[in-house]
Amino acid sequence: MELIYQSTRNAEETATASQAILKGLAKEGGLFVPKEIPALDVDFETLSKMTYQETAYVVMQKFLTDFTEEELKKCIDAAYDEKFDTKEIAPLKNINGAYYLELFHGATIAFKDMALSILPHLLITSARKNHVQNEIVILTATSGDTGKAALSGFADVEGTKIIVFYPKHGVSCIQEKQMVTQKGKNTFVVGINGNFDQAQTGVKQMFSDEKLAELMENAGYQFSSANSINIGRLVPQIVYYVYAYAKLYANGEIAHGEKINVVVPTGNFGNILAAFYAKQMGLPIGKLICASNENKVLYDFLSSGIYDKNREFVVTSSPSMDILISSNLERLIYRLAGNDASKNSDFMKALSACGRYEITPEMKVQMSGFYGNYASEDETAEMIRSVYQKTGYVMDPHTAVAAEVYEKYKSETNDTEVKAVIASTASPFKFTRSVMDAIDREAYGSMTDFELVDELSRISGTKTPQAIEDIRYAEALHNAVCEPEEMESVVKKILKIEQDK
Numbered sequence: 205m206e207l208i209y210q211s212t213r214n215a216e217e218t219a220t221a222s223q224a225i226l227k228g229l230a231k232e233g234g235l236f237v238p239k240e241i242p243a244l245d246v247d248f249e250t251l252s253k254m255t256y257q258e259t260a261y262v263v264m265q266k267f268l269t270d271f272t273e274e275e276l277k278k279c280i281d282a283a284y285d286e287k288f289d290t291k292e293i294a295p296l297k298n299i300n301g302a303y304y305l306e307l308f309h310g311a312t313i314a315f316k317d318m319a320l321s322i323l324p325h326l327l328i329t330s331a332r333k334n335h336v337q338n339e340i341v342i343l344t345a346t347s348g349d350t351g352k353a354a355l356s357g358f359a360d361v362e363g364t365k366i367i368v369f370y371p372k373h374g375v376s377c378i379q380e381k382q383m384v385t386q387k388g389k390n391t392f393v394v395g396i397n398g399n400f401d402q403a404q405t406g407v408k409q410m411f412s413d414e415k416l417a418e419l420m421e422n423a424g425y426q427f428s429s430a431n432s433i434n435i436g437r438l439v440p441q442i443v444y445y446v447y448a449y450a451k452l453y454a455n456g457e458i459a460h461g462e463k464i465n466v467v468v469p470t471g472n473f474g475n476i477l478a479a480f481y482a483k484q485m486g487l488p489i490g491k492l493i494c495a496s497n498e499n500k501v502l503y504d505f506l507s508s509g510i511y512d513k514n515r516e517f518v519v520t521s522s523p524s525m526d527i528l529i530s531s532n533l534e535r536l537i538y539r540l541a542g543n544d545a546s547k548n549s550d551f552m553k554a555l556s557a558c559g560r561y562e563i564t565p566e567m568k569v570q571m572s573g574f575y576g577n578y579a580s581e582d583e584t585a586e587m588i589r590s591v592y593q594k595t596g597y598v599m600d601p602h603t604a605v606a607a608e609v610y611e612k613y614k615s616e617t618n619d620t621e622v623k624a625v626i627a628s629t630a631s632p633f634k635f636t637r638s639v640m641d642a643i644d645r646e647a648y649g650s651m652t653d654f655e656l657v658d659e660l661s662r663i664s665g666t667k668t669p670q671a672i673e674d675i676r677y678a679e680a681l682h683n684a685v686c687e688p689e690e691m692e693s694v695v696k697k698i699l700k701i702e703q704d705k
């Protein structure tokens with residue numbers, strides 16, 4: 205049976221999976237959501253014997269129903285291969301009383317690789333299926349990790365160009381170096397003098413600009429998105445929750461049907477939404493624990509039912525979560541509003557007009573499956589330090605935010621028996637400065653970034669990832685910087701579609 209996707213802002217706008225992937229965003233800023241969430245209906249005995257790739261097929265074919273078996277398997281095999289430094293793709297590590305699901309073994313050492321290794325293949329397949337002649341322009345805003353993962357996935361992919369906007373002063377040194385050294389003649393990287401929200405807003409505006417779409421069409425281009433607003437990003441992210449559960453079961457850590465809690469360091473609400481979808485599919489998940497850094501807009505929302513982005517934007521040591529407008533929350537709001545596009549639109553209009561909306565008490569009740577909390581900068585650093593001292597395991601600041609919030613959850617609720625999987629979203633090598641400062645600022649404070657890399661390798665007993673070796677001596681190839689208001693003209697210049705020409 206074919207699964208149809210619907211816009212969160214207009215029930216009339218529907219698409220097949222491949223069309224939704226191609227478009228990225230629905231009209232008027234809406235997001236595509238599946239009309240219903242398919243049931244997993246595969247027993248854990250079977251799942252527990254599957255490889256990552258096999259699990260990916262089982263889960264994704266339920267959502268991408270207009271892909272043939274051959275097409276989907278080809279995409280999966282091309283994505284989850286030697287680009288990952290472990291055959292397990294997403295290993296689970298039992299450390300300090302929780303299971304760390306390491307999602308950073310791909311080409312750019314953050315969890316974005318889990319979806320962005322496959323998105324280009326899904327997109328090209330979708331283009332073929334829908335007889336698209338235009339060149340596809342991937343327009344992406346990044347808080348640091350999506351950009352590199354998307355660049356690496358789309359570099360030199362025929363029939364595509366990719367343009368990435370990142371906050372010039374809001375990413376780690378390694379993150380920036382990873383992006384600006386990107387090779388490939390179809391890649392463009394631009395820093396903006398602003399934050400992630402401004403980059404994301406600029407990108408969304410271009411998506412809904414009909415004049416621009418017409419100019420693009422005339423020039424033989426069309427936009428798509430590599431952000432988690434694209435359903436082609438979300439669906440592959442559901443896979444690893446199913447895989448982690450099956451692994452726990454295979455290893456005898458949990459009994460058949462036993463519930464687990466899932467802890468997710470959250471920014472744009474994509475990763476945790478994927479966990480929510482996994483739960484809707486029937487995966488035995490208890491609480492979805494939403495961890496924020498000091499940009500704790502989601503914590504406040506989950507506690508009060510009021511979403512309010514009118515607050516100071518804080519630059520933290522977990523920059524990929526420095527976000528005040530969590531785009532994918534819209535998909536949850538739509539659901540809580542009874543899949544009512546017009547109610548959802550009213551909330552989103554209020555958000556864009558006043559930066560604030562309040563959900564109804566009935567909607568709030570339905571959020572009881574979520575728990576939210578946040579970690580301060582000091583708590584995050586202390587978590588990195590103490591877990592390292594206790595166990596020798598070094599985690600990155602995003603993962604540390606989740607670990608700290610999990611501790612808060614346990615002490616607030618006494619829910620300590622249920623096993624927890626913590627989504628471990630980045631390699632500590634991506635955030636060496638913050639990580640090493642947390643462990644011992646006095647000893648490491650004066651070292652250069654790459655001295656820190658070597659020192660981290662030494663103290664953690666782990667080999668420096670290839671992704672870091674690749675940029676150690678690499679030359680910066682991209683140096684463009686613009687103001688947030690200039691994003692559209694920068695895109696036009698890159699594509700050579702200036703109107704006055």
Ligand SMILES: *Cc1c(COP(=O)(O)O)cnc(C)c1O
Binds near residue numbers: 316349350470471474
């Ligand atoms: C993107 C990112 C997050 C946040 O994920 P969302 O899906 O945006 O909530 C957390 N940690 C890291 C390392 C990331 O790159």
